[in-house]
Amino acid sequence: MRVNREAQQAMGQWLSQATPPEQQLDRRWIGRYRELTSQDSYWWLSWAGPFTEEEQQQWDRLFTPPVGEATKELVAPLLKQSRERELEAALAEQREPRLWYPAIEINEVRRRITALVGLAAEIEREEPNEIVRLLYHGAIENDVDYLRMIEATHEGDTERYWALNLRIFHEPTPDEMTHAFTWLRRMIQQGIEQPETAEISQRLIRFLHEQLRLSLDLSAGKDDPPLVRARNPAETPRTISADAARNFYETILRESGYEGWQVTIDYAGGGTRVESSLRHLFLSQEQFTLERVRILLAHELAGHVARSFAGEHSPIGLLGIGTRDYYPTEEGLALYHERRVDELHGQMLDDSGLMSGMLATGLASGVVTPPQTFSSLYTFFEMLLLLYRLLRRPWEDVQTAQKRVHRLVLTRCLRTYRGVPDLGRAGVCHLQDVAYLRGLLLIDRMAAEDETVLDRLAVGKIACGQLPVLHPLRMIPPPQPLRQLAYDPELDSYILSFESSEKDAEKLA
Structure with missing residues (x-):
């Protein structure tokens, strides 16, 4: 057991004083x-390329709403292979990809809209209570707006x-955008x-x-000090499997008192995320470095799960x-605490993701530059992420770096244009990734004025502007307890114990 007894007792005492469901104002x-x-909206907005006749037949046979986790696992390879085939073809032919979203259960989307x-x-x-x-x-x-957005994707509007x-x-x-x-x-x-990076930098300037x-x-x-710190080539990051990461997170959630929460591996490629309505943490199907496991603990669990539970x-x-x-506010708080954990390990917050998200949405929507399409944004990020990788790994040859970057750039562009019906239309994108930099700037400003705001915002998934309403x-x-665990200097060895347990289980199977 890693969560200390004192933390468990504090959580138990707080829960004993918390409002039971039958007494909540909105019961x-x-x-x-x-x-x-x-609902798992990310699943509904899973990208696919045009199906072959055989793929369409498989899809029609397997995809029968309502779709459960077992069916998702069966059809996810069809989404992935058709998507990757179309993306590579579009890049080779220098055109925009033709993506669609066959996983949208449109009747269920419309049922929820009407009911909401x-x-x-x-x-x-x-309802008599004004706050409620x-x-x-x-x-x-x-x-309702989000569900109607999914409906618009389905209708091609x-x-x-x-x-x-x-x-x-x-x-x-x-x-x-100035920050980005x-x-x-x-x-x-x-x-x-x-x-080694002068030429790619000049190409980026020309673009x-x-x-x-x-x-x-x-x-x-x-x-200014260097933005990107080069890694030591002698350092090989320790990793654990997605199954081991899931077992680690399930264990600490249970030991910390967060009953009712589940951890699931997302085979459809939706990425690591928290779905509060489902009480679910989704993990991507990948190898996780120890650093990433720590970051997800500080960000997703100590941030999103903790606020949802509260x-x-x-x-x-x-x-x-x-x-x-x-x-x-949610993402800003999570990043604020993630940065504190990084500082405890003598590291700086890797802000490449939140800056890339702001750049991607800003360039795609055209708020200060001409709007960029999928293919144009791919060209930009191919250069930018190649530059970043070469600065981070100066020993790596360009060809190897380009292969690694290619997949990352496609992921960035897919996120930026998730759900867009017509990728030939410039100036339209999925704006969700603005939240990361926007939120961190907001929390930094508020915490600088009064750091007690961090505790006041920990009571639930609320926006900063709603604090006066809830006062x-x-x-x-x-x-x-999860934040305390994220600060534990012996955390890495505890994480690795789950990989060892996973391997022992495989030997016995």
């Missing part, structure tokens, strides 16, 4: 709301998809200074000038699922 609504929002609209009307008409009415109105409006995306996530602001471009400028400056009509002041910040035991159960516009409830922040 009349939360059950129906959870059922109507408990009805629930919203009933709450507005019959206000929070549910915003949350349901957001959920690009205009409607984009209008709903803007309502849900909002475009990057010029100030946010500053990060880009610093990386190019570092690349120009080194012979910025010719394709994006953008000039960066490379004379600014010349004395909200579920608060006076308003909705706080366990999420209020309107909670997402940037009359006087909620008590929960203990943080």
Whole structure:
């Protein structure tokens, strides 16, 4: 057992004082709301390329709604192989990919839309508590918009998809893009200074000038420290399997008192994420480095799962699922604490993901440059991530680096254009990745003014702007056993013990 007894007792005491479900202010609504929002939207928006006749026959035979985990595992290879075939063909033919979303269960999407609209009307008409009415109105409006966005994807309605995306996530602001471009400028400056990366840096500068009509002041910040720290080639990161990672997370969730949460490997390629309505942590099917396991503990579990669990035991159960516009606050808090864990290990937060997300959505939507299509964004990120990788691994030859980067760039572009019906239409993308940098900047500003805001935001999945609304409830922040575990200096050896257990189990099988 790694979670100490004192932390377990603190969690037990907090739970004994928490609001039981039968006393929650929204007890009349939360059950129906959870059922109507408990879907794996990432699965519905799993990309596919055009099916061959044989693939279509297999799909028709296997895909029968409602789709469970066993069926997802069976049909996921069809999605993956058709998608990869189409992406490679599109790149070779210098055209935009033709992707579609056969996993969308459109009748279920529409059922949920109708039911949520009805629930919203009933709450507005019959709920006496003003706070409950206000929070549910915003949350349901957001959920309906997201489901209608999925419906627009199914119907091939690009205009409607984009209008709903803007309502849900909002475009990057010029100030946010300035932060991302500053990060880009610093990386190019570092690349120009080194012979191995000077040429790719110059190519990137030409792309910025010719394709994006953008000039960066490379004379600014010349004395800034290097943005990218080179790794030691002698260091071979220790890894564990996805099964071992799942067992580790399941164990610490159980020992920390987070009952009801499950950990599942996502075979469809949706990526690692938390789905609060489902009480589920999804893990991608990959080898996990120890560093990544630590990061996911600090970010996904001590961040997303902990806030969801706290909200579920608060006076308003909705706080366990999420209020309107909670997402940037959610990601900002998780990144804030992830950065603290990195500092304990003598490392800096790797901000390449959140900066890349802001750059990708900003360039795709065209907020300060001409809008970029999938193929153009691929060209940009192929150069950018190659530069980043060569700075990070200066011993690696360019050909090897390019092979590694290719898959990463495709993943970035797929995320950026998830659900877009027509990839030939420039200026339309999936804006969700703006939340990471936006949220961290928000939390940094608020914590600098008053650090107690971090505890006040720990009571559930709420947006910063809703703190005044919730103030009359006087909620008590929960203990943080998962965060304490993330700070444990002996954590790595504990993580590795799960890989050993997994291998022992395989030998006995």
